[in-house]
Amino acid sequence: MSTVESSTLEIRDLHVTVETEQGTKEILRGVTLTINSGETHAIMGPNGSGKSTLAYSIAGHPKYTITSGTVTLNGEDVLEMSVDERARAGLFLAMQYPVEVPGVTVSNFLRTAKTAIDGEAPKLRTWVKDLKQSMSDLKMDAAVAERGVNEGFSGGEKKRHEILQMELLKPKIAILDETDSGLDVDALRIVSEGVNRAKESTGAGVLLITHYTRILRYIKPDFVHVFVDGKIAEEGGPELADRLEAEGYDRFQSANATS
Amino acid sequence: MSLLADKTQQTQSVSQGSHTDSAAAFVPDQSRAERTTSYAVSDFPVPSGREEEWRFTPVDRLQALFAETSGTPLRREESLPEGVTVSTLSKDEWQGSGAPKPADRAAVIAAAQAEAITVLDVPAEAELTEPVRLVLTGEGALAHGHTLVRVGNFAKATIVLRHEGDAQYSELLTVVAGDGSDVTVVTVQEWADSALHLGQHDVVVGRDAKVRHIAVTLGGGIVRLNTNASYAGPGGSFEGLGVYFADAGQHQEHRLFVDHEAPHCHSNVEYKGALQGETAHTVWVGDVLIRAAAEGTDTYELNRNLILTDGARADSVPNLEIETGEIAGAGHASATGRFDDQQLFYLQARGIDEDTARRLVVRGFFASIVGRIGVPEVEEHLMEAIDRELEATA
Ligand SMILES: Nc1ncnc2c1ncn2[C@@H]1O[C@H](COP(=O)(O)OP(=O)(O)OP(=O)(O)O)[C@@H](O)[C@H]1O
Numbered sequence: 001m002s003t004v005e006s007s008t009l010e011i012r013d014l015h016v017t018v019e020t021e022q023g024t025k026e027i028l029r030g031v032t033l034t035i036n037s038g039e040t041h042a043i044m045g046p047n048g049s050g051k052s053t054l055a056y057s058i059a060g061h062p063k064y065t066i067t068s069g070t071v072t073l074n075g076e077d078v079l080e081m082s083v084d085e086r087a088r089a090g091l092f093l094a095m096q097y098p099v100e101v102p103g104v105t106v107s108n109f110l111r112t113a114k115t116a117i118d119g120e121a122p123k124l125r126t127w128v129k130d131l132k133q134s135m136s137d138l139k140m141d142a143a144v145a146e147r148g149v150n151e152g153f154s155g156g157e158k159k160r161h162e163i164l165q166m167e168l169l170k171p172k173i174a175i176l177d178e179t180d181s182g183l184d185v186d187a188l189r190i191v192s193e194g195v196n197r198a199k200e201s202t203g204a205g206v207l208l209i210t211h212y213t214r215i216l217r218y219i220k221p222d223f224v225h226v227f228v229d230g231k232i233a234e235e236g237g238p239e240l241a242d243r244l245e246a247e248g249y250d251r252f253q254s255a256n257a258t259s
Numbered sequence: 260m261s262l263l264a265d266k267t268q269q270t271q272s273v274s275q276g277s278h279t280d281s282a283a284a285f286v287p288d289q290s291r292a293e294r295t296t297s298y299a300v301s302d303f304p305v306p307s308g309r310e311e312e313w314r315f316t317p318v319d320r321l322q323a324l325f326a327e328t329s330g331t332p333l334r335r336e337e338s339l340p341e342g343v344t345v346s347t348l349s350k351d352e353w354q355g356s357g358a359p360k361p362a363d364r365a366a367v368i369a370a371a372q373a374e375a376i377t378v379l380d381v382p383a384e385a386e387l388t389e390p391v392r393l394v395l396t397g398e399g400a401l402a403h404g405h406t407l408v409r410v411g412n413f414a415k416a417t418i419v420l421r422h423e424g425d426a427q428y429s430e431l432l433t434v435v436a437g438d439g440s441d442v443t444v445v446t447v448q449e450w451a452d453s454a455l456h457l458g459q460h461d462v463v464v465g466r467d468a469k470v471r472h473i474a475v476t477l478g479g480g481i482v483r484l485n486t487n488a489s490y491a492g493p494g495g496s497f498e499g500l501g502v503y504f505a506d507a508g509q510h511q512e513h514r515l516f517v518d519h520e521a522p523h524c525h526s527n528v529e530y531k532g533a534l535q536g537e538t539a540h541t542v543w544v545g546d547v548l549i550r551a552a553a554e555g556t557d558t559y560e561l562n563r564n565l566i567l568t569d570g571a572r573a574d575s576v577p578n579l580e581i582e583t584g585e586i587a588g589a590g591h592a593s594a595t596g597r598f599d600d601q602q603l604f605y606l607q608a609r610g611i612d613e614d615t616a617r618r619l620v621v622r623g624f625f626a627s628i629v630g631r632i633g634v635p636e637v638e639e640h641l642m643e644a645i646d647r648e649l650e651a652t653a
């Protein structure tokens with residue numbers, strides 16, 4: 001199905017700080033990770049371990065300062081790019097807390113984004129058809145298209161809207177930050193199927209950030225990385241997720257505290 | 260809903276940069292009903308800037324409009340749908356008509372100095388399919404205007420007034436909407452940067468009439484519009500919509516006063532403004548008075564300001580006075596915020612470049628009002644004008 005060339009996102013020894021009221025705080029302390037097209041990587045870690053910071057840093061959020069390390073997409077320096085250039089290069093971030101943009105309709109927003117990513121306006125007929133199809137696959141009410149972006153959306157609607165964007169914008173590498181949080185079982189299944197469809201049709205690499213193993217029943221990871229205190233504490237295959245399910249993060253956190 | 264007699268005033272002012280906030284501590288010492296109205300110039304001393312109604316306004320730059328000096332009328336081009344007529348009225352006829360009187364120094368001088376009163380008549384039961392259009396152009400001189408729009412009973416009409424060019428202009432506009440009429444008045448201020456414009460717009464809403472007054476202020480050095488709505492009978496509805504965009508050095512002031520005296524009337528006021536550039540200053544004052552007789556009143560007013568750059572200042576003062584417990588609803592909201600960088604990030608993270616993202620956010624901010632203007636030529640022009648304002652700083 002897919003004729004997309006293979007892509008690689010390479011994160012090398014990434015250190016990131018944020019300005020807090022108490023001064024500069026280092027949150028990422030040397031993250032190294034490589035994601036190739038077609039692969040699914042799960043990053044699992046406790047609250048506050050820096051998972052969203054990693055996601056935002058790759059997307060270029062201005063709040064975070066990269067103090068050292070590199071991020072490249074197919075060899076291109078991502079850290080040199082503006083936020084929108086990164087998206088046009090093929091990176092996508094489904095946000096943990098999607099932002100409301102009042103008065104900008106979903107349909108206008110999606111068409112503007114699609115045009116920006118593709119470098120040309122989509123053909124109207126296929127676009128309308130694709131949009132309708134993707135919305136109905138995600139069990140989204142068609143009327144949502146005429147509402148303001150995330151304006152008054154429920155938590156579940158916001159997450160579906162994020163995955164709708166992934167399906168339509170067809171990124172090379174998608175980072176999904178806690179897309180599972182706040183979803184009931186039905187919604188979780190619908191959203192996961194959306195991710196799998198998008199992956200299937202585009203061959204995208206996926207970095208799935210989650211706190212719980214629940215979503216991994218629907219989206220099968222090839223690799224699991226345990227994220228603790230701003231870096232990867234352990235890596236393995238899908239079996240690592242099962243261990244985390246049984247044992248929790250305590251083992252890593254106490255190990256970290258004594259090291 | 261029933262409220263006890265209540266008098267609330269909220270002042271909100273947000274400024275970035277070096278300006279200080281003079282508004283926050285203010286408490287009104289009199290009811291809005293007690294302000295002077297008169298045809299006698301001597302009843303209104305030249306404002307010092309310390310008066311409640313002038314405290315935000317740079318009065319020293321407005322002296323020409325406070326002086327008893329005659330000017331030259333603005334150039335007027337009009338396009339009148341069939342049935343609409345233009346005539347003039349003498350000052351004596353006007354003063355005998357019972358129309359609302361001037362309420363400040365600039366308005367009383369406009370009434371005294373304007374050569375005659377221009378009267379636009381829309382006959383009873385006429386249903387205009389095209390707007391009445393008036394383009395008023397300044398040619399750099401002092402000018403006074405006095406206009407009366409009379410819409411007959413059960414007529415339906417839209418009137419679009421455009422102000423262009425350069426002038427020191429003071430005007431009085433009265434809209435008398437007949438019983439059961441449906442009237443939209445749009446006033447667009449697209450003056451040159453140096454223009455001064457002080458206006459008093461009185462809207463008299465007939466029994467069961469529906470009147471919308473829409474102010475669009477983009478150009479001019481100082482623009483200050485006082486819009487006053489009153490009801491000639493029960494069942495009337497007034498909607499005051501406004502959109503403004505202030506750049507460096509511009510002062511834009513919109514004051515509204517909705518005087519609910521008749522029962523079972525409705526009013527809704529919504530103004531939104533954006534500001535950018537050093538010393539851009541906007542003022543919005545929304546006074547609503549619900550008198551003892553105005554049972555069943557339903558009123559709401561809202562003002563939102565979006566500050567795009569440092570150094571701009573927005574003052575926002577909603578003021579609700581309620582003298583009866585028997586009302587259907589009364590509320591107000593006022594908020595001034597900075598441009599939200601999270602919104603920008605979200606849009607950019609979808610590949611949209613920064614300029615386009617900014618434009619989307621600002622258009623989105625105004626969309627809820629612009630989409631309700633209901634006059635396509637004004638809506639389209641306004642969105643383009645807003646885009647141009649943004650490009651000017653990009
Ligand atoms: N702007 C900020 N100011 C202060 N602290 C911050 C800021 N942003 C993040 N942090 C801190 O950095 C740490 C990591 O936050 P981050 O949101 O990346 O964690 P997370 O792993 O995504 O957590 P969660 O599972 O709750 O989503 C936390 O301790 C958080 O409080």
Ligand SMILES: [Mg+2]
Binds near residue numbers: 177178
């Ligand atoms: Mg997080």
